[in-house]
Amino acid sequence: MAEVLVRRPEGRGAGRRGSGYRVGPSYVLTAAHVVRTAEGERPQVHVRFEADRPDEWTAPARVMLASEKADVALLELTGPVPPGIHAAGTEPPAYGAVSDTDELLPCSALGFPRFKLREDRMRRLDDGSPSQYRDSCHATGMISVLSNRREGTLELAVTPPESDPEPDRSPWAGMSGAAVWHDGTLIGLVSAHHRSDGLGRLAAVRVDRWYELLPKAELTLLHRYAGLPESPPEPAALSPGTAGPGSLAHLPDDLPLRELDGLVSALTALPTVSDRTTLALALGSIDPVIAAMSPRSPALRPDVFGILRTCLRYRGTLDQLMEAIRLMEGDSAGVARMNEEAVELSRRHRGGDDDR
Structure with missing residues (x-):
């Protein structure tokens, strides 16, 4: 990773900073608006690596490409690079695409x-x-x-x-x-x-x-210097099994508790789950058998383990519970974490495979 530090010529106006990623010995990708200045101005750009660490180093850079339409810029380091830095971690990354599906x-x-x-x-x-x-x-x-x-x-x-x-x-x-x-x-x-x-x-x-969004000449630059295909x-x-959880109905009903640990931790951190009243409301909105059979431990975490184990015995009810919680919580970082844990759990057991 890199810090991109931009100053306008002759100190005109405030500077700007952004982030970037080194894609070759002398090349860094960043967003175009980070290095954008007034028409006719040439920004003074420096790129800093490992700030305030023993191996910190900074180099001036020039803007090789800056597409406002695609908001991507390619910088070339023009100053000296410390000895040994050229060989370390400068291979172009693998680039991926995302399909327009419900994931x-x-x-x-x-x-x-x-x-x-x-x-x-x-x-x-x-x-x-x-x-x-x-x-x-x-x-x-x-x-x-x-x-x-x-x-x-x-x-x-x-x-x-x-x-x-x-x-x-x-x-x-x-x-x-x-x-x-x-x-x-x-x-x-x-x-x-x-x-x-x-x-x-x-x-x-x-x-x-x-x-x-980019003309062929700019794509050629990114191919040559940033490793873009x-x-x-x-x-x-992309690797198979990276989609969202979709349905968790394929999970086996005898999952050991350690397999549910990540999802339980994410769930117990949510206000909807940690409050007994809203948890009861979520349970009451799905199959009645879950609300009726779920344990009522004085401690929340064992209770949630028991609820999930009960859901696994009644196929489809775990999906209902997750959807009810998403509906009540709305968009939040906690829901994102819950979804991420569900993705990982689904991945480990996709197609009936058990990685235990």
């Missing part, structure tokens, strides 16, 4: 958003105030594939920051350009935080749309 896909992105701004009390400025730095954020969550279809982006449901104190600045500012990963493939770059979507939603440009990757190139 939930686990995803992750690593960048430097504004809400990660910290004070370094060990370092002081000339006026005595603490120095500041921006730490990294490893955002994990789920992609709702059918969201944002008109915009043509991916919607990432991630854990939100706790507050939004600056009305004129998003707490996610600086995350743009971060690579979005699914199942080991780079499928997009973080592009925007739409405030109307809430603090737990990010939009990302899709790799597969670059082939529609010459033709769009097929969605089938």
